[in-house]
Amino acid sequence: MRIESLFTPGEITESTVKGTTVAVIDVLRAGTTAAYAMSGGCERIIPVATVEAATNLAASLDKTVTLLGGEREGKRIDGFDLGNSPLEYTSDVVKKKTIILATTNGTRTISMGQGAKEILIASFVNMRTVVDYVAGLDEELLTVVCAGQDDRFALEDAVCAGMLIARLSRDNDVDLNDGAQAARLLYRQNEEAIPSLLKNCEHGRYLESLGFGKDLDVCGRVDSLRVLPIVKDGRINKAKRPRRK
């Protein structure tokens, strides 16, 4: 299997992802939040690019089963039910609900991945499930796309991509592009220190300054959830079971 890793959505071209399996990584926090929401039993997540699109869509859906979630500059959007903290997406809040989610980097990355065969949402919390799923596929190419931060490299996403690549390369013959090699190296230098990585990376420090220190702990709980959010036709749903070869 060839694995290519891209550190910013800006490195995606249509031909890069067309017909391929893509893993999108946004550790802080949309990817982790999606895993928590799925684990809490939400029905589906509809990612949208703008606040306006979110409110317009919400107006057309049944209010009793719809929640508006998302952030701008890390903070909950005015008038929204939820922010972008995984800790808000508990079962008693999200069960059987449709969540319209407007986040800055994660949503944009997902939209740039349109044309892919399948988009998996990977983060530290659901890494084992992602690895099992991908290992069960009979794919020649996996493209790992980091959401990054405002179109720039984000260390926590690169290290998470590296964990996925390191685990896949343990039991499989892999051919890596430069980005995937670098991601695996960065993971190996941080593998024993994921929680402190999340506290020290730029976006982690920013979230801490906003009072979201607890989110950093949650986002660093490797393999804590058995769930795989998958994007299909613009909707994020829970993968029923891993496809098998």
Next chain:
Amino acid sequence: MRIESLFTPGEITESTVKGTTVAVIDVLRAGTTAAYAMSGGCERIIPVATVEAATNLAASLDKTVTLLGGEREGKRIDGFDLGNSPLEYTSDVVKKKTIILATTNGTRTISMGQGAKEILIASFVNMRTVVDYVAGLDEELLTVVCAGQDDRFALEDAVCAGMLIARLSRDNDVDLNDGAQAARLLYRQNEEAIPSLLKNCEHGRYLESLGFGKDLDVCGRVDSLRVLPIVKDGRINKAKRPRRK
């Protein structure tokens, strides 16, 4: 000093580089070639984006002192005097000449850096000179921009950026963005093995397949040249002497 590292020119925004000192890195091979040409005594290099711009410009200049150099897909452009191999840019060929240079990634990165106060061309071969020069500046911010390969991350450029950052952080208090932290980590994992890194990275393997294996050796000769190409008003000239604090 704050150091920000960007792994692709696509991460540059106008506000990122405006008024700042920028170091552009394109190890394989434009940055190394520029250092060799300057070391060989060329008068100036004029980087251009397209083959057409190169030939139009050449037609307006004195043929006896002008050379056309550059590559597409690593190979010399038809009708050009020189390709993009540093080994071609010897003193007997380039002395007192103006070189019009059309390369794929390096030229584009330089043009995206317009608006910067000063653009330094850094590579392994002239690293000591770059570090001395930057250490002598009284700047609050250095932006290190990797040319990458076709708008994607290139490992050799990231490691070279990391060498610059590692050396600057040895004697100076530095504040690093995520990209600069990652670059330094990648350098530290490769610092004893620059030649083999250049042979194993994606673009190195491609150049080897074209018969440019010797170029890889040359591009990995750390601190072998005492020269600093600087971009000003769209021309690359040799820095006369390092500015001092």
